[in-house]
Amino acid sequence: MNKLSNETSPYLLQHAHNPVEWYPWGDEALQRAIAEDKPILVSIGYAACHWCHVMERESFENEATARIMNEHFINIKIDREERPDLDHIYMDALQAMTGSGGWPLNMFLTPERLPFYGGTYFPPVKAYNRPSWQELLLALSDAFKNRREDIETQAINMRDHLAQASKFGSTINLLPKEEQFTRNQCDIIFSNIMQQADKEWGGFGNAPKFPGTFIIQYLLRYYHSFGDQTALDQALLSLDKMIQGGIYDQAGGGFARYSTDAKWLAPHFEKMLYDNALLVDVMSEAYLLTGNPLYSITIAETLTFIQREMTDAGGAFYAALDADSEGVEGKFYTWSKAEIDEILGEDADVFCRFYDISEEGNWEETNILWIKQSLSAFAAEHQLDESKLSEQLAIGLAKLMEVRGQRVRPGLDDKLLLGWNALMIHACCKAFAATGEGSYRNMALKAMDFCWTHFRKDGEESFYHTYKNGQAKYPAFLDDYAWLIRALIALQEVTGDKIYLDRAFSLTTFVLQHFSDESGVYCFYTVESQSDVIVRKKEVYDGATPSGNAIMAANLWYLGIVFDQKEWGERAMKMQAGQAQTTVRYPTSLGVWAGLLLQRVQGVKEIAIVGPDYKLKMEDTNKHYIPFKVLLGATQDNPEIPLLSHRERANETLIYVCEDYHCIKPVNYIDEIINLK
Template sequence: MTSPHPSVPANRLAATASPYLQQHAHNPVDWWPWCAEALDLARTQDRPILLSIGYSACHWCHVMAHESFEDPATADLMNRLFVNIKVDREERPDLDRVYQTAHQLMARRSGGWPLTVFLNPHDQRPFFAGTYFPREPRHGLPAFTQLLQGVEHAYRDRREAINAQGDELMTALAGLAPTPSGRVPAARVLDAALNELTDSFDTEQGGFGGAPKFPHATNLEFLLRRWAVGAAAGQPDDSALQMATFTLERMIRGGLNDQLGGGFCRYAVDDLWMIPHFEKMLYDNGPLLALCCDAWQITADPLFRDAARATADWIMRELQSPDGGYWSSLDADSEGHEGRFYCWDRERVRALLTPTEYAPFAAVYGLDRPANFEGQWHLHQYQTPAQVAQTQGLPLAQVESLLGAARATLLAERELRVRPGLDDKVLTAWNALAIKGMARAARVLGRADYLESAQAALDFIRRTLWRDGRLLATCKDGRAQLQAYLDDYANLLDALLELLQTRWSAADLAFAIELAEVLLTQFHDPDAGGFWFTGRDHEPLIARPKPLGDESMPSGNGVAAWALQRLGHLLGEPRYLDAAEGTLKLAAEFIRRLPYAHGTLLFALDEHLNPPETLIIRADTDLLDDWQAAAQQGYQPRRLVLAIPNSATDLPGALAGMKPGAGPRAYRCRGTHCEAPVEHLAQL
C-alpha cells in the first residue's frame, strides 16, 4: 500500500526505511519516528505524545489512516495538541510489547492494532490507551477528534491524577515480572497442557475454541510431539495425532490457505477456517511449513506434502528477495478493499474454465453455493476431490487433473490483478522462522531448491545483518538498522540447528555458538533466570519484559531455552544447559497456571526431563548421505542428527571427541551418557 496523497508534502517518515512508516509519509500529520529528538521536543514543550503503532499489512490500520490521519482537520488537531509518533511494530517489537501490555492493564482487555496510546511527555508512561477509533462515534467508541480533545484536557486539568496513575501502572508492570520458583515443573504439566487442548478442541472443524481462529502452530506441534513420545514407548496417543492432523487438514482445505497460490493467511474470522483476514505473514508460514512436513512424515497423507510444497513455493516465489532475504508480508487489501485480490465472480470463473473443468471445480470450491464474502466467492474446499469424483462418477485421477488445470488457469488470471501491497523489509527473527521451515522441507521432501533458498536467506543475514559480533533486527533497501531482540537471536540459533541437521557446515556451527554467547552476555539474567527481550545496551524503556508465553510467534524465552539446551547437549557445554534450566525455573509458575499457552517452553521442559538423543555420524562424503537418511527416517522430534564428513577437523566441545573411524560410525548420546559407536548401518 502506498500513500494515497503524494501531493501532500512529505513529513519526516519519508526518510525512514519502514514500508509502514512510509505509507504515512504524505499524511498531513506532523509525524515523528520514535527517536530522542521527538521525545525531547515533547518534554520541552510539555505536550503529550500520541503514539500510534501498527504494521503495513494491517487492515484496520489502513482504515484509521484513511479516516483520520489523511483528514486535514483531524491532522491539524493532532499537530496542535500532541507530538505525534508513528511506530512500525515489526521493527520495534520492544515498544509494541511494552505498550500493548500497558493497554491491557489500563483497559482490562486485550489490545491489537492499530494501538493508540497517549504518553506523559516527561517519562513516556501512558495515561490513556485504545486501539482503533472511528471518524464518527459508533459501536460505543468516541470519534477520534473527540478523544483527542478529551485526552488533551485531561492532561492539562488532571495532571496529579495522571502522575498517580502512572505510578500505579509501573507497579502493575513490575508485578507482572516472573519470579523463579526454585524448581523445574514436573512432567505432569505436559499432561495438563494436553488435557486443556483436548477440552477446547473443536471436534467439528478443528482448532481450539471458537472464532476467530488462529493457526497456533506451536500447539499443533506439541500434539505431534506428544504422539511421537507415546509411539516411541509403544503407546501412541492417537487422539493427540487426530487433533493435530484434523486441524491442519481443515486449515489446508479452508480459505485460510490460498487455494491457488499457496501460503496461509493470518487467521480466520469464522470457525470454519473459511474467511480469513487476508494478510499473509512470513512468521506464520515458516512454522506452518515445518508442521506440514511433520504431518507428512507421520501420516504419508499427500495433502500435507502438497501443502508443504505449495507453502514453500509461495515463500520462494513471492517473498524471497533477489538478495536472498525473505520479505515480511503481503497486505490484506488491494485497490482499497480487503480480500479483493483473492475473491472471484462466479460467472468470470465459468467463462475462464471449460465446462468439464468447471463442474468439479465448482463442487469442490463452493461456486455451486451462495457467495461467501461480500457477494463474491473466496475459494474454500467444501468437498474433497474424492467426494466429488464419487458424486460425479469420475475417476479420482481425472478430477484431480481437472482441478489442477482449473487452478492454473485462475492463478494466471489472478496474476493480472492489482496485487496486495508488499512489505519488503527483511526481519531477522521472521527470516529465522522461514529458514527453519525451508530447511525442514528440504530434508523431508528431498528438495535441494528449498535448501538453496534457506541458505540464501542465511547468507543475507550473515552478510547484511551481522555486524561486529551483533545482529541487527531489520533491513530495507540495503539499510540495516536497529539492535536485534531476543527473538532474533533465539530463532536464528534454532534455525541454524535445523540447517545443521540438513547439511553440515562448520561455519554455521561457529555462528550458532556466537549467537549463544550473545544470548548469555546480553540477554540472560544470571540472578533470576530467563532472558530479557532487549539486550543490556538497549535503549531504556518504561519496562524490560521477559516474555514467556507464545503469542503470534513462539516465545523468545522458550526458543532460547530449547535451542541452548540442544546446543548444550551437542557440545557438552554446561553454561547453555544451566541457562535453559534457569529459564524453566523462572517460568515454572506460569507454565503450571496456563500450560497450553507456553508450548515452546513445554518443548524445552520435555527435553530437559527427557534429554534428546544426539546422533553424530562421521563418514566419508560418499557414504554420509545414506547414513544420514537412515538416522532421520520418520518423525523423531527428540532426535538430533549431525552428519559430519571425516574431513572436518577442529570440532568444538564434545564433538572433538567424536573421531572418524576406519569406516562410517555413529556416536549416540542422550544427556551425559554416550553409547559405544555404531559402525554398521543396520544398527541405526
C-alpha cells in the same frame, strides 16, 4: 511537517503524506515533547493491518482532525514489526487498562514516555460505543492541561506495573529432573489442550481462529511419545481443515494470518512470513510421522509462493502481503461465479461444486475458494475418476492464477526482518529434512548468507533487527538472536557443516552476556545498551511467534550437549522449571514450553555420525521422525565436541546413538536402530 518520508518501513511511508505531523520514534520527537510540554500520541500498526488503513483514511488523512493532533500532541508513528519492543510495552499497558488489545494501537504518553490512556481503532464519528477520534483527542488534551497531577500519578503507576510484571525468575528451586518434569504433567497438558480443541473443524478455541502450530506440534510429539491416537487425530484434523480452508490460498499457495470463522473459510487475508514458516515447520513433522503426501504437496505450494512473492533478489524473505487491494479486503483473492464460468467454460461446473462457488457467494456476496469435501470423497460421490478430477482442478487453478495475475496486487511489506527470516530458514531446513527436496535447503542457505552479511554489524557479534534499501536499523532483539541461533543449529543438521554450530555458540555467548536478567536465568527482550524504552521486559508467552526465552532454553540445552557446557544445560532447566506450572495450566499460551517439558520427560537422542559418508547418513537420519534429538556429523574425530570424540573407524561411516553421552553399539545405517522416541 510530516517527518516520515525518509523512513524505510512501508507502513511509515504509507503515512508520509498525511497532514498529521508524524515523527518516527526518536530523539527529535521525544525532545520536542519535553521542550513544549505536550503529551505524545504513539500510533502503532503494520503495513498489512486492515483497520490501520481504515483509521488512516477516516482520520489521519482528514485536515480538521490533523489540525487537532498537530496542535495538542507530538505525534509518533511506529511500525510494530520494526519496533516490537515498544509495541510490547504499550500493548501490555493497553491490556492492563482495558483488558484487550489490537492494532492500530493508539497510546497517549506523558512527555516522559509514560502511558496514561490507550485504545485501538476509533471511528471518525461516535459509533460502536466508542467516542469519535476528535472527541477523544480534545478530551485528553483538556485532561492533560487541567488534571495533570492525576495523569502523571496514573502513568507512574502503570510504569511500575509494567516493570513489576518482568520481575520473575529470581528464585527457582530445582528438584531432581525426574520430579521436576513428569509424564503426569504431559498428560495434563494434553487434557487441557483437548478441552479447547474443536473436534469438528480442527484448531483450538472459537472464532477468530489462529493456526496454533505450537499446539499441533505438541500433539504430534505427544502421540509419538505415548501412542495416544486422539492426539494425532486432533493434530491432523487441524492441519487438514486449514489446508482445505479459505485460510489457505487454494490457487496460489500460502496461508493467511487467521480465520474469522470456526470453519477456516474466511481469512483475514493478510499473509505473514512467520505464519507460513511455522506452518511449514509443523507440516514437515506431520509428513515425517504419517507419510501423507498432502503435507509434502502443501509444503511445496507454500514455499513456491514464498519464492514467487516474498523473496528478495538476494534470497532473504519479505515480511508480509496486505489483506487489501484497491481498498477492499480480500479483493485480490475472491471470485464471482460469473468470472469463473467465463474463465473455465465447460469445466466450470465441477470446479465450482468442488470449491463451493455459487451465484450468491459464500462470503460477503463473493466467493472464497475452499474445499468442503476431500478430493477422493467428492470424486466418489460424483462418480468421477479421481486422477482426472485432480488434473482438471489443477488446470482450472492455473487459469485462475493467470487471470489473478492481471489484478491490482495487495501491498507488499518488503522490509526484511532478521527474526522472521530465521523462522523461515528453520522451516526450509525442516522441509528439506522431511522431503529431501534440495531447493528448500538452497533457500535456507541463501537467506542465511544474506542475513549474516547484511544484518551483522561489522566485525561484531551483534546484529540489526531490520534491513531495507541497503540500510540496517535498530539493535536486534532477543527473538532475533534466539530464532537465528535455532536456524543455525538446523542448518548444521541438514548440511553437516560445523561452521553453523560455531556461529550458534558465539551468538549464544553474546546473548547471555548482553540480555541476561538480574537473576541470570531469563533474558530481557532488549539488549542492555538500548536506552529508549521505559522498562526492559521479559517475554515468556508464545503468541503468534515463539517466545525468545522458550527458544533460548531449547538452544542452551542443545548447545550445552554439543559443546559440553553444563552450565548452559542447567540454565535451560531453570528456565523451564520456572514456567512449568504455568505451562501445565495454560498450554495453549505456552506451546513451545510444553514441547520442551515433553522433551525433558522423553529425553534427547544424541546422534553422532562419523566417517566419509556422514552427510548422506545425516540425510537418511533426517528422514525419520525423531523430534527430540541432537544430530552431528564429521569425517573424523573432533576433540572439541564430546559426541564426535573417539568415534572414527577407518574406512567406515558409523552412527552412534547416545543419551547423556552414553552410547549404544554403533551401526552403519540408522534403520538398524528402532524405537527412537
